[in-house]
Amino acid sequence: YYGISANLMSLSGLAIAVGMIVDGTIVVVENCFRKLHDEPDTPKLQLIAESTKEVATPVTFAVLIIAAVFIPLLSLDGLAGKLYAPMAMNIVFVMLGSLSVALILVPVLAFVLLKPTKSNDNIVMSTLKKGYAPLLMFALRYAKSLLIAVTLLFAGLVYLLALQGREFMPNLNEESIMYRVIAIPGTALSQSLETASAIETHILEHYPNEVASVLSMAGRSEKGETAQANYMEVLLTLKPGIDDLPALTHKMNEDLEHTFTHVAFVPTQPIAMRIEELLEGVKAELAIKIYGNDQKVLDGISKEIQKTIADVEGLERMEVETQLGQAQINITPNYLSLARYGISVAEVMQIIRNGIGEEPISEKIEGVKRFGIVAKVKNAKANIDAVKNMTLRTQDGAIVTLRQLCDITVEQGPSFIKRQNLSRYMVLSMEVDGRDVASFVHEADALIKNNITMPTGYYIGWAGDFKNMQEATEKLMIIIPVTLLLVILLLYTAFNSFSKAILILMNVPFGLIGGIIALVLSGIYLSVSAIVGFLAIFAIAILNGIVLVSFIDELRLRYPHVPLKDLLKNAALLRLRPVLMTAFTTLFGILPLLYATGVGSEIQYPLSVVITGGIISSTLLTLLILPSTYLLFYQNQHIVEEEATDPSRQKSALP
Incomplete structure (x- = not known):
């Protein structure tokens, strides 16, 4: 029912x-x-x-x-x-x-x-x-x-x-391991696929007695969560009889980090990761969310936090979500040049959308089907000179290049931006081993508050298991007294x-x-x-x-x-x-x-x-x-x- x-x-x-x-x-x-x-x-x-x-x-x-x-x-x-x-x-x-x-x-x-x-x-x-x-x-x-x-x-x-230590719920043994593999921002999808394939081959060759199958994914799926081309997931299905899963995970992680030094590995389990991601938007059992408006300031605060809590007992690993480092083409219109040639900003935006953004300039109709016609600049995203040499026609028929109208540079910027409650945030995820989450958070939070002065408008919040535990505990602190009162009333009714x-x-x-x-x-x-x-x-x-x-x-x-x-x-x-x-x-x-x-x-x-x-x-x-x-x-x-x-x-x- x-x-x-x-x-x-x-x-x-x-x-x-x-x-x-x-x-x-x-x-x-x-x-x-x-x-x-x-x-x-x-x-x-x-x-x-x-x-x-x-x-x-x-x-x-x-x-x-x-x-x-x-x-x-x-x-x-x-x-x-x-x-x-x-x-x-x-x-x-x-x-x-x-x-x-x-x-x-x-x-x-x-x-x-x-x-x-x-x-x-x-x-x-x-x-x-x-x-x-x-x-x-x-x-x-x-x-x-x-x-x-x-x-x-x-x-x-x-x-x-x-x-006694406290935690939200015990770690599950899902009889599988999932490695989150992160390359440097800007890594091409083809490079990520090669890396994922190499990791698969290495695991199958070196762990034939423990691993039954390996499945990898690079980038983002059409119906999955947002991810960049430098992000990979490698799922290992284990053979029956693995008694000490944490020990095997630790051993494999050290081996993979030593073999593939150009990427970072974060071990987890598929169900546990998806649960945390659905609830908190983070792919870790414990994480710190750093809130604020400036991406560079957030990055600086995350580095300070890493130094501050690096020696806290029980901290197994930390991983900061690398948002900066993505190469970006920055095109800034020069308004004096635009006025000299009689070209509007809208015209500049249109040529950029067509040549770089691959926006269709027209349509081809075949029966009931319509096909967009795209006139893109060859190698525009790999060669900045190709972008600078894009041409526009003025009102009197003269041809000018984009470099004559705009300042064009290559800069490092964020590969993605996350927001929650109308504020940007950055995630610092971590793994705790050999200690309960509650006491670790209590000690780490005290160190952060005592050693780091947050700029105005910037603050942190704990996510993952600790937050779930806090919410459940607060609810139970209301439920238990109500239950006790209800039991007393029933007992009084029974015995008068x-x-x-x-x-x-x-x-x-x-x-x-x-x-x-x-x-x-x-x-x-x-x-x-x-x-x-x-x-x-x-x-x-x-x-x-x-x-x-x-x-x-x-x-x-x-x-x-x-x-x-x-x-x-x-x-x-x-x-x-x-x-x-x-x-x-x-x-x-x-x-x-x-x-x-x-x-x-x-x-x-x-x-x-x-x-x-x-x-x-x-x-x-x-x-x-x-x-x-x-x-x-x-x-x-x-x-x-x-x-x-x-x-x-x-x-x-x-x-």
């Missing part, structure tokens, strides 16, 4: 949702299964209906909160929106669909398929509970100390995360208590702890993909908290006279199975993304690493810290809700 294609990111949303889609079903089925064992004398239909009703509210709000966490991602724009909005939309629709399945279809299937069993737990669950019970009692006994320790751990990890909402939200750092640890240990920079992973962990932690807290409240309504510590132990043990099942199903759903190795898997990897680490910590800490936190919140409160006064709901002993 929304026209989302089955692409890498939309399918990633399904992969993430596969684990969470059954969470509501697991809670419903597990509750029905336990009730069938505990109350075998109750009619089965009544038991299934009561069991489903008992968990309907927490399941509904848990699923709605998961959807609410991902809905704000739909407001992302730019490249981040293109990448992550389809994934978020798929997760939202899948989760909303799973809610109707869990509350309508699953109870019917439970009534048909489930049967009472003699034992509520199998040997695996019995073993897990025996190991979990003493840990839980220890956590309840030292609740305050444990909560303080976990809080300090979380604070330390947040500080560590702040020191702000203290319960805060209690469940305190479960979120438990999941973030594992995500941060996994991110740091794997050496991955904090990217938009990783942030989306943290949002997924946020949803999973909320789900675990709702399942456990709602069950604790239900037991307190039924057993108001049982000591809270005993009741918490019993609730945690009874909810151990659904919490573990939801954790493992989500974990198994994310594992294919974690171990994927195909093209584009680099985008999914930070997300899957964060979710994997977060699931582990969220599950373990939810089962230990959440009951302890509940004890600290409500240890002096004996009755949770007014319904506890209803004698029909009260029982004297725990099940």
Whole structure:
């Protein structure tokens, strides 16, 4: 309906949702299964209906909160929106669909398929509970100390995360290399074609085991981007099995630069280059745009910037967009000479357009076809004397040459001029290796501001990955607080208590702890993909908290006279199975993304690493810290809700 294609990111949303889609079903089925064992004398239909009703509210709000966490991602724009909005939309629709399945279809299937069993737990669950019970009692006994320790751990990890490098998204391994090859301005197209052909031959001869095919292009295509005849692109399709693409690229680049010294090589990858070019108009992952009106001043500023940031750690290479250096014929009319011979400027322009610009002077008609007749001066663009000797006829019939009417010189000028926001600009592109883009830009920008004084009307702006990252981060800084507020409102609606909402939200750092640890240990920079992973962990932690807290409240309504510590132990043990099942199903759903190795898997990897680490910590800490936190919140409160006064709901002993 929304026209989302089955692409890498939309399918990633399904992969993430596969684990969470059954969470509501697991809670419903597990509750029905336990009730069938505990109350075998109750009619089965009544038991299934009561069991489903008992968990309907927490399941509904848990699923709605998961959807609410991902809905704000739909407001992302730019490249981040293109990448992550389809994934978020798929997760939202899948989760909303799973809610109707869990509350309508699953109870019917439970009534048909489930049967009472003699034992509520199998040997695996019995073993897990025996190991979990003493840990839980220890956590309840030292609740305050444990909560303080976990809080300090979380604070330390947040500080560590702040020191972690940042990037917009990981570099893709496209299994191909593209070299941008730039010759000096003014290079003829035939020379560029010869150079490109020589590069092709050299690569195929020296890298037969790595390169499957080579394709080169010189100049500009009719439907492509603007480029001069001195610009070439060489695309290498690699053979399967290349493990270290950056190392191969570096090795080939050094070889090519040593062999072809008259041109400059800039390595990139085709998709990455086209994305940056479409978004920012630059063919690099990171670039500085220098804005101003005078081309020579822009060129001078670019040289100053190159000297200033040349020694910044992580800078692999720099390339300034060579705009000056194009040989140009400059024809300046001499108005005294024009007046002497009675020739107007328009007549001079017309002869130039005809002789040099190849503007047709007439037409030849053959049937329905028309052909322009061009009277051009031979070798006009290669021989300035041919231009100077072009002739015009005066009103009295005399013939004069163009050199008698104009000052004609050959000067060096710009080969092209770029404009943005009504201002000229020049691009200084660069490659950063071994360091995150954000810290590099922060250091380089500070050096530029401290060491270079910009003339009035001239300024710089960063483009490429850094700008994309800035825009996505600013958007997320708005989205995350809105999401948090929406989650609090849903939790308050579910429990009619702000203290319960805060209690469940305190479960979120438990999941973030594992995500941060996994991110740091794997050496991955904090990217938009990783942030989306943290949002997924946020949803999973909320789900675990709702399942456990709602069950604790239900037991307190039924057993108001049982000591809270005993009741918490019993609730945690009874909810151990659904919490573990939801954790493992989500974990198994994310594992294919974690171990994927195909093209584009680099985008999914930070997300899957964060979710994997977060699931582990969220599950373990939810089962230990959440009951302890509940004890600290409500240890002096004996009755949770007014319904506890209803004698029909009260029982004297725990099940």
